[in-house]
Amino acid sequence: MTDTPQRIAVVGGGTMGRGIAQAALTAGREVVLCDVSEAVLDKARETIDGGLRRLVDKGRLEADAAEAALARLSVTTRMADLADATVIVEAAPESPELKEGIFRELDTVAPEAILASNTSSLSLTRLAEVTGRPERVVGMHFFNPVPVMPLVEVIRARQTADKVVETVEALARDLGKTPVRIGDSPGFAVNRILIPMINEAAFVVEEGVATAEAVDEAMRLGANHPIGPLALADMIGVDVVVAIMEVLQQGLDEAKYRPCPLLRRLVDEGHLGRKSGRGFYEYPPKGR
Structure with missing residues (x-):
């Protein structure tokens, strides 16, 4: 033992x-x-x-x-x-x-x-x-x-x-x-699967296909996820999501891992999610 x-x-x-x-x-x-x-x-x-x-x-x-x-x-x-x-x-x-x-x-x-x-x-x-x-x-x-x-x-x-x-x-x-x-591979298992999903959800919002709220509700109800991917991005930290996508893009050398420009804009604006008070959603001091 x-x-x-x-x-x-x-x-x-x-x-x-x-x-x-x-x-x-x-x-x-x-x-x-x-x-x-x-x-x-x-x-x-x-x-x-x-x-x-x-x-x-x-x-x-x-x-x-x-x-x-x-x-x-x-x-x-x-x-x-x-x-x-x-x-x-x-x-x-x-x-x-x-x-x-x-x-x-x-x-x-x-x-x-x-x-x-x-x-x-x-x-x-x-x-x-x-x-x-x-x-x-x-x-x-x-x-x-x-x-x-x-x-x-x-x-x-x-x-x-x-x-x-x-x-x-x-x-x-x-x-x-x-x-x-x-x-030991870029993103390991969970983040290699999860973070590109969040990235794709951001592309859906950027392209005007659906709002962040609609994307999250659809994934909760249609894929049985306990939390939507964009609310999850806010929990993880939008900057962390971008950083992991960059690691995947560099390590795996695949165009499909390009970080969504919307994610980069949020980071540039300081909207990092829960830790900054705003990301895809706003978070007052005592909760969302």
Whole structure:
């Protein structure tokens, strides 16, 4: 049986990093959350506290267990504080240069840790190459919202050791997730299928075939999707959708992966979805 890590570090205090940290805390793990911004870390702690309280309100977690979970969380702006973590999950923005820089630093400060990336589309083989222990680099692609979504895509780099894959799969199961092994290809499995669908939905709107509301209602009622593709784009982040389409276009060299100009215009205007308050839809501070 594979031993599962008890002390986990998460790099990146944004939406995904906070969600991964909450899932690990709820599963009884000690978590250290690292970000360059004190303000982001303060917001992350507040958000995690709120998430744990909602679990208590729904009867899914005892109040004392929620307090104990939050007590297991520590935050830091210093990467050196992650040295004793068994697994470090990088959840930084989807930039190859940024992620490679983080992996180079982690390779130095935490030489024994498994380095996992929450990348949604980038090459794990390339990330592994910037470290001195590529066999201990792996992908753990969680889905938003992390405390709710059950899937973790486990992406094996060309260099990843069997033991590392088995360890992160066991960890995912202990966090209440279902790990699915996926090959290291642009977009992996889910996003290679999902993001082009969102892109095509944007083309339908841009070409005047249907409104965003009509597209989403049609896909909910006609394809039995729980949320329409354009509302989902707002949840994911329109900028993230564009970034993944660019990775698919570059990695697979296919014209069909060209990002829809409407998506690019939304990004240029700062309309990134829920996180900016407006995307295909508007989101007042307390909800849509």
